[in-house]
Amino acid sequence: MTYRVVVISAGLGEPSSTRLLADRLAAATDRALRLTGEQVSVEVVELRPLAHDITDNLLTGFPSGALADALETVRDADALIAVTPVFAASYSGLFKSFFDVLEDGSLEGKPVLVAATAGTARHSLVLEFAMRPLFAYLRADVVPTAVFAATDDFGADAGLSQRVERASRELADSVVGRPRAAAQDPFEDPVPFAELLNPRA
Amino acid sequence: MQIGIFTVGDVTPDPTTGRTPTEHERIKSTVAIARKAEEVGLDVFATGEHHNPPFIASAPTTTLAYIGAQTERIILSTSTTLITTDDPVLIAEDYAKLQHLTDGRVDLMMGRGNTGPVYPWFGKDIRDGIPLAIENYALLHRLWREDVVDWEGRFRTPLQGFTSTPRPLDGVPPFVWHGSIRSPEIAEQAAYYGDGFFANHIFWPASHTQRMVQLYRRRFEHYGHGSADQAIVGLGGQAFMRKNSQDAVNEFRPYFDNAPVYGHGPSLEDFTEQTPLTVGSPQQVIERTLGFREYAGDYQRQLFLMDHAGLPLKTVLEQLDILGEEVVPVLRKEFAALKPAHVPEAPTHASLLAADVVSTGSTTREGSTTREEEAEV
Numbered sequence A: 001m002t003y004r005v006v007v008i009s010a011g012l013g014e015p016s017s018t019r020l021l022a023d024r025l026a027a028a029t030d031r032a033l034r035l036t037g038e039q040v041s042v043e044v045v046e047l048r049p050l051a052h053d054i055t056d057n058l059l060t061g062f063p064s065g066a067l068a069d070a071l072e073t074v075r076d077a078d079a080l081i082a083v084t085p086v087f088a089a090s091y092s093g094l095f096k097s098f099f100d101v102l103e104d105g106s107l108e109g110k111p112v113l114v115a116a117t118a119g120t121a122r123h124s125l126v127l128e129f130a131m132r133p134l135f136a137y138l139r140a141d142v143v144p145t146a147v148f149a150a151t152d153d154f155g156a157d158a159g160l161s162q163r164v165e166r167a168s169r170e171l172a173d174s175v176v177g178r179p180r181a182a183a184q185d186p187f188e189d190p191v192p193f194a195e196l197l198n199p200r201a
Numbered sequence B: 001m002q003i004g005i006f007t008v009g010d011v012t013p014d015p016t017t018g019r020t021p022t023e024h025e026r027i028k029s030t031v032a033i034a035r036k037a038e039e040v041g042l043d044v045f046a047t048g049e050h051h052n053p054p055f056i057a058s059a060p061t062t063t064l065a066y067i068g069a070q071t072e073r074i075i076l077s078t079s080t081t082l083i084t085t086d087d088p089v090l091i092a093e094d095y096a097k098l099q100h101l102t103d104g105r106v107d108l109m110m111g112r113g114n115t116g117p118v119y120p121w122f123g124k125d126i127r128d129g130i131p132l133a134i135e136n137y138a139l140l141h142r143l144w145r146e147d148v149v150d151w152e153g154r155f156r157t158p159l160q161g162f163t164s165t166p167r168p169l170d171g172v173p174p175f176v177w178h179g180s181i182r183s184p185e186i187a188e189q190a191a192y193y194g195d196g197f198f199a200n201h202i203f204w205p206a207s208h209t210q211r212m213v214q215l216y217r218r219r220f221e222h223y224g225h226g227s228a229d230q231a232i233v234g235l236g237g238q239a240f241m242r243k244n245s246q247d248a249v250n251e252f253r254p255y256f257d258n259a260p261v262y263g264h265g266p267s268l269e270d271f272t273e274q275t276p277l278t279v280g281s282p283q284q285v286i287e288r289t290l291g292f293r294e295y296a297g298d299y300q301r302q303l304f305l306m307d308h309a310g311l312p313l314k315t316v317l318e319q320l321d322i323l324g325e326e327v328v329p330v331l332r333k334e335f336a337a338l339k340p341a342h343v344p345e346a347p348t349h350a351s352l353l354a355a356d357v358v359s360t361g362s363t364t365r366e367g368s369t370t371r372e373e374e375a376e377v
Helices: A017-034 A048-060 A065-075 A093-101 A126-137 A159-176 A193-197 B023-039 B060-069 B088-101 B126-145 B184-193 B206-222 B245-257 B268-274 B282-296 B313-338 B349-360 B371-376
Strands: A002-009 A039-046 A079-087 A111-118 A147-150 B002-007 B044-047 B075-078 B107-111 B149-151 B159-162 B175-179 B196-199 B233-241 B278-280 B301-305
Touching: A002 A017, A002 A065, A017 A039, A017 A079, A017 A111, A017 A147, A017 A159, A039 A048, A039 A065, A048 A065, A048 A093, A065 A093, A079 A093, A079 A126, A079 A159, A111 A126, A111 A159, A126 A147, A147 A159, A193 B126, A193 B184, B002 B023, B002 B075, B002 B313, B023 B044, B023 B060, B023 B313, B044 B060, B044 B301, B060 B075, B060 B088, B088 B126, B126 B149, B126 B184, B175 B184, B184 B196, B184 B206, B196 B206, B196 B301, B206 B233, B206 B282, B233 B245, B233 B282, B233 B313, B245 B268, B245 B278, B268 B278, B278 B282, B282 B313
Parallel strands: A002 A039, A002 A079, A079 A111, A111 A147, B002 B044, B002 B301, B044 B075, B075 B107, B107 B175, B175 B196, B196 B233, B233 B278, B233 B301
Antiparallel strands: B149 B159
16 A cells, blocks of 8 residues: 655745755655555645636636646545645645645545745644634635744754654644545436435435 | 537627627628528527627527528527526427427537636526536436426426426437536536537637547447447637638727736737637638647547637638638538448438337337436436
8 A cells, every 4th residue: 555645835935944944844644644554645735836727727627737636645645744834824825826726625534744934933833723723614624733943943942853853743643543534436426316306225 | 531610609799890790690691601601501509598798699490490491401500508507397398399399409518617607697506517417417417308298307496207308309319519728527428328528619729629538539439329439529610710810800800909818918919829719810710620630630620719809790701701601612522531331420310210210120219218217326
């Protein structure tokens, strides 16, 4: 079996501190999951190259090529690591727009680790006041530790590494403890008409 | 193969002039477009139904009856009839009356509508969209087939001893298509009844349409109406043509860029690649349309959207001339050559009547026990 870990990074810079944090979380999760003896694959979905497609999807109602692939990748993930920069006291608009075009139910029960970056630690509660409610609405299973990294944290503050390790361990535990639901395909297994006509039957 | 046009009846400013037609102009234009469709030899004219601005598509049977009085041959249809928020009793009456007035030139396409507040305006809840479509159509289906109906459901006041009048022309209900862009339940519904399934795939990628059509075909066979490739499929299409394709692109681009549904989004080039929209020469439209059968199979009805996004009436009529003169004759010939003999044409009043005579030996159908009664038990 291979655990599929998918990382969403909404950083816009190149290089991006958001991506830097995302990569550390992905590496730590990879290590934690491998302790189970299973294989792990890590895929990173960078939102910057999808920005036009995301806007087009908002306007046309359907995802085009690369975005359709990214949405499918997220839907099929065993675990999600979602990392955004803080813009104007919240997740970035691009980050939110990606989840706006995600098919309903895609994250239901899915283990998610949320993380954010900003210039200073004064924004850290964005994780609790914006990120958690978003993923609660999407009915994801968000792990208790959310990881925030201010610019300073990439320097002397050793606490970041500990938070990364703890959150990744929580994510790995959550994945391992979760039964893998067989994906329901309404096109392969439609609800029979008699049931549609009389739902209680 | 039936080839026609469908309209949503939008009142949209012409982006090249900034001028918005009045409701009166747009309503009269719709009639002129339908008459032109018959004149250039198209088979079907279908109108949408909306109950809010900027559309003039309310009261569809009024429009269709008026067009019916001025035409002789073209099939009058809908795109779509709001089976969710319309009263199925009124649908039964309105379209049976239209059948009589137009001597059977009527079919319908059921849809759920696309404007949230329409549901509360008509006392319904949008979260019941699918259950409404299922229950209302089950009633409509009976009203056209049983002379006296006793009925009780979740969404409408019960009926005891109700007879919908007039009875369908010759005892043959109008053929029904079920339109859906993304709900597998509607493909299932169409398959259960052996009705047509219409994939308005003009705003969606072909891969998605393919899944919907395949589901419908598979379930059509499951319910015993014939083999999967005999299911009745209709597709949307969208085209803008000029003799030289670059002229078509240049002329259509401002309408595309500002169109209500997809404007200010993807480029014309991206959108034509991702969806069935074809902007170019008549030959390009022919090739693209013939390509639809590669993922939808041999299908029975092709409707084009030709009159939206603020295109002026004069342009739309020119487009219909091109469609009728240069595109449709080739499509008919090519589709006919490709279609295997066991794949049926789209049902018409005449073909349904003939089938009815063969199966019952009479020209009027008595009320009979039908499958949905069994399903209700």
